[in-house]
Amino acid sequence: MPNLPMKKISKALLLSCGLLALSLNAGAHGLAAGSQARLDARIAPCDAAWTVGAVYSAGSKVSYGGVNYSAAYWTQGNNPAGSSGASATAQPWISGASCQQAKAAANDHDANFSPATLQFLKTNTGLDGEQWDNIMKLINKPEQDSLNWTKYYGYCENINDDRGYTIGIFGATTGGPNDEGPDGPALFKEFDAASGAANPSIAGGLARAGAHGNMQGSILKITDSKTDFYKKIEALQNNPAWREAMWHTFYNVYIKYSLQQARQRGFTSALTIGSFVDTALNQGASGDSGTLEGVLSRSGKSTDEKTFMTSFYAQRSKIVDTNQYNQPPNGKNRVKEWSTLLGLGETDLKNADADVVKVTNWTMK
Structure with missing residues (x-):
């Protein structure tokens, strides 16, 4: 066999060494990846996050x-x-x-709503699923210390604020000395309607939930034990009619009024509408100086949306950290979520996932 020229031998050796290096590299990478996978497998997944009020x-x-x-x-x-x-x-x-923590999947905002709810919200508010999903994340952080707002359709708690039971994604109440115009009765009536009742009623909605109670004036008095009532509402978490009823009631009680207040000032952005809804939910829609109506009355007359909203956030910040509304500093952080997004220019709440996470990265007290 003839001898190969030195030049050709060098190329062959280099190619051989290169292939060997690639092979060793791939093997080492595979071992590292495998080790990491095994390490990840040994770390237990996180249970549900602790919530301060639960x-x-x-x-x-x-x-x-x-x-x-x-x-x-x-x-x-x-x-x-x-x-x-x-x-x-x-x-x-x-x-x-x-x-x-479980790795988050791609954020499909619309998946958090039923098709019927999406259509209802688009028709009545002009905002889509992505915008409402982000609004609800911003609302839910200071309510439940979580961005996963969809977990709270079945939420029910008596937080001892003399407003009866607090229920669902927007905190409908059954009423008490501090709440003589509760929205819980309307929620149960909407539940009866969404479930197909020809003549929907509060009693019908309670019956569908398996709960017991009666109206005493404007207050819905629940006669089940606290533990039983909690369980009955929790059992509705994934009930489609209950979810639809929740959104219809939320719209009628808080969203509709907030939209009217925004539109009559010529404002249509998702950030402004969400800010007004959050204020109405947290402090009441209309009434005394602490409600949305009261804060709006002190926010000036500017027709420039950014100027008006800057004033609005400043006025709201003056009153939120009170025992009536929020434990300090939760209230000011609650307002800061919205005002920071305004400063970032995220007024339409579209493609805003990273910024929504950033502004909600604060610790609840």
Whole structure:
């Protein structure tokens, strides 16, 4: 066999070495990727995030700050990071292992609404699913300390504010000494209607929920035990008629008035409409100086939307951190979410996912 010229031998050797290096590289990368995958698999997924206002019974599981916890006994308002230890420490939370948040899928905003609700919102508000999804994230952060607002269709709690039970994604109430015009009765009537009743009624809606109660004047008095009523509302979480009724009631009570206030000033942006809805929900739509109506009356007459809204946020910030509305500094942070987005130019709340996450990255007290 003839000898190969040196030049050709060098090329062959280089090619061989290159292929070997690539092979070793790929093998090393595969090992690293495999090790990471195995490491990820060993880290437990995070349980549902702890919520400051929720009631947790013994054995309840939550996560906070990348750690899972279980409740040692009934607890409410105790931050797991500061109220935990081993089972023998008598703390309300027992600390567990580090956990890993699930990776978010691509953000399909419309998937958070039924087709009927999407059409209802587009027809009545002019805003689409992406805009309403972002509005609800901004609203839900200071309400439930979460951007996952769709988890709260079945939310029910008595927060001891003399307004009865607080229910659902916008906090409908059954009424009490501090709320003599509750929206909970309307919600149950809408539920009966959405479920197909020919002559919808509050009693019909309660019956469909398996709940018991009666109207005492304008107040809906629930006669079930607190535990039973919580369970009955929780069971409606994925009920399509309940979700549709929730949005119709939300629109009638808060959104419609907020839209009117925006449009009569010539404002149509999603950010302004959402800001007004958040104020109405948190502080009341109309009435005294603390309501949306009252804040608007002190915000000037400018027809320039940015100028007016800058004044509006300043006026709202003066009153939100009160015992009636929010625990400090939650109220000012609540307003800052919206005002920061205004400064960023995110007025249409479209392609705004990263900025919505950024402005809601604050700690609730």
